[in-house]
Amino acid sequence: MTEKTAGQGAAHEAAAGRRRVYLDHAATTPVRPEVAEAVTRHMLSEYGNPSSVHSLGRAAAAAVEEARERVARLMGARVEEVVFLSGGTEADNMAIRGVVTASGKSRPHVVTTKIEHHAVLHTCEELEREGLAEVTYLPVDGTGLVDPGDVARAIRPETVLVSVMFANNEVGTIQPVKEIGRVCREKAVPFHTDAVQAYGAVPIDVDEFGIDLLSVSAHKVYGPKGVGALFIRKGMNVRPLVFGGGHERRRRAGTTNVPGVVGFGVAADLAAREIEERAAHLVPLRDTLVRGVLERVPFARLNGHPTRRLPNNVNLSFEYVEGESILLSLDMKGIAASSGSACTSGSLEPSHVLLAMGLPHEVAHGSVRMTLGTGTTAADIEYVIETLPPIIERLRAMSPLYAAAVAQRGRAGRP
């Protein structure tokens, strides 16, 4: 009864244009007020250039170092191992290109996977095109997991880097990072992980996990856009991407984005304090959403691993519907979701992640990613559970394929 009322109230709000449910936190997160406050405060009062020797510059530099400490702490790194960059994509680019070009090997080889973010995949492809590296792209199983044994088997004498993401941005599958780290240690190959989605969401300790390079981004943890960081284990030789000026210990030229970095520090600090609380909030909501939709919608499935997944990730496939149509309808109801990675949302190609997991093209096409956040409420989830199934039903009503499938497989859609 109460559920129904809440749902109706929500629908009413949506009709009035008030109800907004943001379920695209994997694309970007709203900035926490504490973070926004720190960013604006630094712009107003400590606007010095951290490279300047005068006291205004030194105050800015001190703020940057405090932020570095906070960002480092959330990954178990030492302060001097964290380099601030313009974002997670730059971090991935620098890690891979920087290691390959500094390796000194004549035919450097990189091991990565088919489900990486485009920042990793396109960098690898570009290195191949330039003739600077050979790359092995490992497969994943149906849940999106990489087999550490595959990593071990792919490593050759010329391998200079293994790059496997911590958690996938589309389906939320968390990789066996510790096992992969162990393999890399045994084979003495540096291990890079794109932890943009995992950082602040699940505990990370670079030493415990055997990680040598780790990419993170502020705007995925309720921090500002335009800031990221790369953890570079002490002793690692990584060539910078941007030269000129001695900023970031000569690892990244350009005046440090002080307000952005300070905001990142605050966001990392909040995440460190709230990491368990956030998971405790998100996991039940996530599971309610999955269950609620799958119970009401036939011919649907959850993509990714049922348990080894990010606390906020829901990725569902609906047969006989276009993901894009679902998203459009959801958006009209005030629900912001995505079809996969935001970075490729302009393309009509189905997700490379879902295809790598073995989903047929047409099923991959009908996928929707809903990623929850700290501000997501039980009422939001109820609203989605009430709103989504009728959308799917309406869209399917237009599909002759669906009618045929129902005739063949029955309404429950469980062949």
Place this chain on the structure above:
Amino acid sequence: MADSGVYLDNAATTPPFPEAVAAVARAMESVYGNPSSRHRLGLDAANVVERAREVVARSVGAEGSEIVFTGGGSEANNLALKGAAWAYRRAGRRVVVTAVEHSSVLEPARWLEEMGFEVVVVPVGSDGRAGLDDVLAVVTPETLVVSVMHVNNEVGAIQPVAALGRRLGAVRPTSGRRKGLPLLHVDAVQSLGRLDVDVRALGADLLTVSAHKVHGPKGVGALFVRRGVRLVPLVHGGGHEGGRRSGTENVPGIAGFSAALERMMALGPSEVSRRAADLRRRLVDAVREGWPRVVVNGPAPVGSRTGRTGGGEDAVAPHREDAVAPHIVSLSFPGVPGEVMQQHLQARGVYVSTGSACGSHHRGRASHVLEAMGCPPDVAGSAVRVSFSPLNTADEVERAAGAMVEVARSLAQRRAGP
């Protein structure tokens, strides 16, 4: 802290305008979507970015589609040099830069050299200006990129960019493998908002700007890429910024850049430089009066009888162009090391620098700019850079001048003492 002090280090970074701070705050609060997302929140964010792109484009006389947002001026310089040299590597191998470029141009040039390109560094005169003919003399049919900054960040020298643009335009092939080459890259980080920066008038193919030098936020810059010019990106990934710079756009930073630029352009470069020229005159006159041994490095302003101009400019330009941007002044107090002067000024609440902030990591090493100008060691070693913004007042400048004279006198006395 800054309110009670006199901030004259605006070439290092400028205090953000309240409008810029408000725009950043607004973007963080209400436009937090990812511009690549296709839902309403994403579209709102994309709209903010596109509106800002138009503002930046307008400020340099470009089209919106020719603006690529980056993580700052240094990244834009890196992208211009490496990206262009790499994209056109089959059409030649020479890259030309001047000796006084910012390190974010010189270091990528050095890297290109390592990669097999041929880099020619054009010397400058004692006024810090590269001679037009000296640049043209090393431009060969093998040249891919010529990178010349608009205004030097240490001494304010204006380079003969427009004249160079015209001359290069006349020698570029209009067809074939070398069509449009060599490209002209202009680092306009210090001139945006202070001088007229018009990519067509300058004849620039690539032009770098930075937000935090025009009272916008740090961590944002842009590269103008003339339509048709190819670049190999530095950062690969989701194909943002027309495939030229991947990574989620820094929406708040970009919004702040736009807001700052709008105010700066509303003031207008001619008004901004008129005010700066007035401040410069007051500063130099007051310091000279109190400490006649002061040396002003770089070109002299129009109407002054000292200093010399770069070669060739006057012959080509229909009118006498200014040789110096008034908002940057380099002063040397021979006998008083620049760092000592800077420290003593800071104790008096006056913030200046000894040169480029980016070079301040290599203490003990003289500025590559002053070195290239052939400054004697006591002049190079005693230089401080004063840089104005439209927020500075005549009172502040009088106060700074007074402090400089005071410091110079007391330190010189101490030296002369027993």
